[in-house]
Amino acid sequence: xxxxxxLRYLVAxxxxxHFGRAAAACNVTQPxxxxxxxxxxxxxxVPLVERGRHGAILTEEGEALAARARALTAGVKDxxxxxxxxxxxxxxxxxxxxIPSIAPYLLPTLLPHLQAALPDLExxxxxxxxxxxxxxxxxxxxxxxxxxxPLAQDGIEAHALFDDPFLLASPSADPLQAKDPRDLPHxxxxxxxxxxxxxxxxLGACAISDxxxxxxxxxxxxxxxxxxxxxxxxxxxxxxxxxxxxRIAVSRFPDPQPHRTIGMAWRAASPRTRKLxxxxxxxxxxxxx
Amino acid sequence: xxxxxxLRYLVAxxxxxHFGRAAAACNVTQPxxxxxxxxxxxxxxVPLVERGRHGAILTEEGEALAARARALTAGVKDxxxxxxxxxxxxxxxxxxxxIPSIAPYLLPTLLPHLQAALPDLExxxxxxxxxxxxxxxxxxxxxxxxxxxPLAQDGIEAHALFDDPFLLASPSADPLQAKDPRDLPHxxxxxxxxxxxxxxxxLGACAISDxxxxxxxxxxxxxxxxxxxxxxxxxxxxxxxxxxxxRIAVSRFPDPQPHRTIGMAWRAASPRTRKLxxxxxxxxxxxxx
DNA sequence: TAAAAATACTCCATAGGTATTTTAT
DNA sequence: ATAAAATACCTATGGAGTATTTTTA
Numbered sequence: 001x002x003x004x005x006x007l008r009y010l011v012a013x014x015x016x017x018h019f020g021r022a023a024a025a026c027n028v029t030q031p032x033x034x035x036x037x038x039x040x041x042x043x044x045x046v047p048l049v050e051r052g053r054h055g056a057i058l059t060e061e062g063e064a065l066a067a068r069a070r071a072l073t074a075g076v077k078d079x080x081x082x083x084x085x086x087x088x089x090x091x092x093x094x095x096x097x098x099i100p101s102i103a104p105y106l107l108p109t110l111l112p113h114l115q116a117a118l119p120d121l122e123x124x125x126x127x128x129x130x131x132x133x134x135x136x137x138x139x140x141x142x143x144x145x146x147x148x149x150p151l152a153q154d155g156i157e158a159h160a161l162f163d164d165p166f167l168l169a170s171p172s173a174d175p176l177q178a179k180d181p182r183d184l185p186h187x188x189x190x191x192x193x194x195x196x197x198x199x200x201x202x203l204g205a206c207a208i209s210d211x212x213x214x215x216x217x218x219x220x221x222x223x224x225x226x227x228x229x230x231x232x233x234x235x236x237x238x239x240x241x242x243x244x245x246x247r248i249a250v251s252r253f254p255d256p257q258p259h260r261t262i263g264m265a266w267r268a269a270s271p272r273t274r275k276l277x278x279x280x281x282x283x284x285x286x287x288x289x
Numbered sequence: 290x291x292x293x294x295x296l297r298y299l300v301a302x303x304x305x306x307h308f309g310r311a312a313a314a315c316n317v318t319q320p321x322x323x324x325x326x327x328x329x330x331x332x333x334x335v336p337l338v339e340r341g342r343h344g345a346i347l348t349e350e351g352e353a354l355a356a357r358a359r360a361l362t363a364g365v366k367d368x369x370x371x372x373x374x375x376x377x378x379x380x381x382x383x384x385x386x387x388i389p390s391i392a393p394y395l396l397p398t399l400l401p402h403l404q405a406a407l408p409d410l411e412x413x414x415x416x417x418x419x420x421x422x423x424x425x426x427x428x429x430x431x432x433x434x435x436x437x438x439p440l441a442q443d444g445i446e447a448h449a450l451f452d453d454p455f456l457l458a459s460p461s462a463d464p465l466q467a468k469d470p471r472d473l474p475h476x477x478x479x480x481x482x483x484x485x486x487x488x489x490x491x492l493g494a495c496a497i498s499d500x501x502x503x504x505x506x507x508x509x510x511x512x513x514x515x516x517x518x519x520x521x522x523x524x525x526x527x528x529x530x531x532x533x534x535x536r537i538a539v540s541r542f543p544d545p546q547p548h549r550t551i552g553m554a555w556r557a558a559s560p561r562t563r564k565l566x567x568x569x570x571x572x573x574x575x576x577x578x
Numbered sequence: 579t580a581a582a583a584a585t586a587c588t589c590c591a592t593a594g595g596t597a598t599t600t601t602a603t
Numbered sequence: 604a605t606a607a608a609a610t611a612c613c614t615a616t617g618g619a620g621t622a623t624t625t626t627t628a
Binding site: 003005083154 | 333335368
Binding site: 307308309319320323324327340344345 | 581582583584585
């Protein structure tokens with residue numbers, strides 16, 4: 001008979017790729033975890049992990065099953081939280097994931113606002129790229145994620161918060177007036193590195209399918225490059241509003257302005273759905289006001 | 290630490306409302322199940338069940354948690370099936386739920402057709418009302434459900450199969466020509482009893498919010514009543530096509546014809562998604578051809 | 579007072595720990 | 604040669620069984 005323990009261990013193993021470390025993460029010894037994984041493989045009659053000198057790497061089936069196991073353990077977490085919520089001792093802590101291109105601009109206004117409106121809420125924030133955030137959200141490590149839409153996927157629901165238009169940043173020494181984003185000089189366009197959603201969104205706005213130039217690792221770096229005259233880039237309005245460097249010229253595109261929609265996502269089964277919707281309401285009201 | 294066993298027992302208890310019978314269903318003794326439920330209550334710190342002379346009835350929290358537990362255990366079942374599917378020994382058995390107002394008309398053509406097209410499929414059919422079917426689907430007791438849309442809900446996805454128009458059945462002795470369904474004489478309208486989706490759909494088509502007349506328990510009974518001149522009713526075309534009784538006059542409504550859309554639903558996490566989509570494709574092609 | 583669930587207890591399966599061996603690079 | 608995982612073996616926990624008591628309608 002399959003047990004939750006086996007699923008938890010599988011998730012840990014997938015996470016760490018190493019029996020010893022996975023075991024440590026579960027507060028058990030390595031043989032204990034090894035045995036349970038072995039047991040799981042026997043029960044399912046599927047090899048889940050390839051053992052090797054450099055730790056454990058999951059087979060294709062192992063990965064697929066680990067993903068499902070993650071969803072299941074997250075579901076169990078929600079089950080427990082739900083019970084806690086019901087008995088009145090609602091979990092005050094809410095762990096929120098935000099992408100780096102929003103966090104520094106949204107949080108300074110958002111945190112005090114939420115703190116005042118929902119004083120019995122202890123917000124914890126984590127900041128990384130969309131992909132990682134969504135994995136962690138699905139695994140129940142985060143309660144909600146704020147990032148650019150679309151975010152909905154299996155078991156995850158997303159709600160729009162506000163639109164964030166893209167502006168054009170160019171060197172003041174050689175300024176460029178924003179017109180049709182599709183007519184921007186590709187060879188001067190600077191972007192973030194692969195994996196940042198901002199890169200994909202900017203490419204989308206410019207109707208470029210691929211650009212093989214080097215990618216910066218942060219928006220700040222990108223703006224430094226623009227300031228020093230190395231090229232132009234697209235900046236979300238939230239970020240553009242805070243540019244103080246006189247060497248950067250910011251210009252608005254004519255309508256229809258290219259933009260991304262920022263939204264918030266959470267597990268559809270989350271027991272905090274009500275509170276999360278409340279937060280969505282407050283943020284989107286705050287944004288339009 | 291929460292265990293799957295506890296969730297399974299909770300589901301069984303919710304199902305049977307009786308510790309002894311729930312235990313029997315789990316192939317354990319009554320004290321074993323009692324202890325686990327007690328343990329679960331202690332862990333969650335929530336009373337789940339009210340013990341009484343007439344068995345066990347779940348508290349409000351108990352019901353809510355049992356519903357979640359059902360979804361979780363279904364997820365675990367899917368996890369196991371997924372592994373089986375992966376290792377090639379795909380489950381051939383597929384348990385399909387169909388509502389009574391479709392089954393007798395769809396199955397005779399559908400079953401041979403599917404049998405021929407997918408010979409490695411062993412279909413088992415269960416026939417009850419939509420509500421029961423959807424509960425069983427969510428609990429993993431069924432693999433798919435064919436009923437009138439909308440069926441989508443949390444964790445369940447649904448696809449349209451075909452439209453099924455409503456026709457008007459009236460006594461041949463006193464026939465009524467189908468015109469606007471909203472103009473039908475309410476006092477002559479006969480319907481199924483509460484809980485049958487056909488009743489709600491018919492009421493919807495006629496734009497009636499409520500009708501306090503007695504309800505028949507099956508479409509056949511309903512048609513007998515019409516045949517004997519007791520009133521009129523709406524019949525799905527599938528059923529109407531098979532009416533042989535000369536005492537019943539069937540007439541088609543002018544466009545836009547009132548209709549219901551028949552669809553198929555399954556758990557979004559089902560490992561059989563591919564095969565189920567294949568079935569949807571075959572049925573909807575068969576319907577339009 | 580009788581059906582249903584809880585308790586008392588005993589037993590055994592199994593998860594986990596420590597020590598050690600095997601494996602793969 | 605050495606890190607990593609498997610194996611061997613022991614212990615202890617806890618889940619399940621039988622027998623019995625308590626509860627409640």
